[in-house]
Amino acid sequence: MAHATPLPLYAIGLGSNRRHARFGDPRGVLMAALAALESDDIEPVDVSPIIASEPLGPSRRRYANAVALVASALSPPEMLERLQAIEADFGRRTGQRWSARTLDLDILLWSGGAWSDAALTIPHPAMTSRAFVLGPLRAVAPDWHHPLLGRSVRQLAAKLVRAKPVDRGASAH
Numbered sequence: 001m002a003h004a005t006p007l008p009l010y011a012i013g014l015g016s017n018r019r020h021a022r023f024g025d026p027r028g029v030l031m032a033a034l035a036a037l038e039s040d041d042i043e044p045v046d047v048s049p050i051i052a053s054e055p056l057g058p059s060r061r062r063y064a065n066a067v068a069l070v071a072s073a074l075s076p077p078e079m080l081e082r083l084q085a086i087e088a089d090f091g092r093r094t095g096q097r098w099s100a101r102t103l104d105l106d107i108l109l110w111s112g113g114a115w116s117d118a119a120l121t122i123p124h125p126a127m128t129s130r131a132f133v134l135g136p137l138r139a140v141a142p143d144w145h146h147p148l149l150g151r152s153v154r155q156l157a158a159k160l161v162r163a164k165p166v167d168r169g170a171s172a173h
Contacts, residue, residue, distance in 0.1 A: 007071035010079060011109040011141055013133050014068060017061040018102045026064035033103055034068055036086045045069040048136035067136040076115040076122055079107055108137060113147040123147060128156050
């Protein structure tokens with residue numbers, strides 16, 4: 001029997017900081033989103049614990065965050081399209097950066113390495129500076145190496161924890 005090539009893996013970041021009429025609090029939203037991800041061509045492999053994190057930007061609400069590892073033959077643009085369709089199903093309104101959002105799905109890493117086009121950059125450009133991404137990611141893929149930095153998720157997370165405190169006087173960029 002021929003050995004099938006393993007499917008490519010994706011690490012998908014999930015975040016929510018709004019209640020949903022049907023799914024309830026942000027934690028319930030993430031549970032429903034994980035179920036929505038599972039389909040004929042997306043196979044769940046592992047999921048991190050769901051953590052609570054402080055909001056970025058002007059939103060006041062705490063986030064629920066998690067990372068799912070999924071196996072899929074979908075190309076990165078196809079995966080992005082699928083994630084955006086799920087976000088839309090959950091009532092995500094596009095165009096408002098940093099606003100409270102029912103569901104945010106991001107491709108963090110892809111076993112194919114780096115990918116870049118007009119709509120998508122993998123690895124996710126901001127992932128190395130976000131504890132709410134690296135913490136859950138470390139729970140499911142500690143040894144996955146960032147294709148551009150050559151460091152493992154575990155190393156990136158440790159480096160972030162040791163980072164210097166933010167200078168509150170500095171202007172936001």
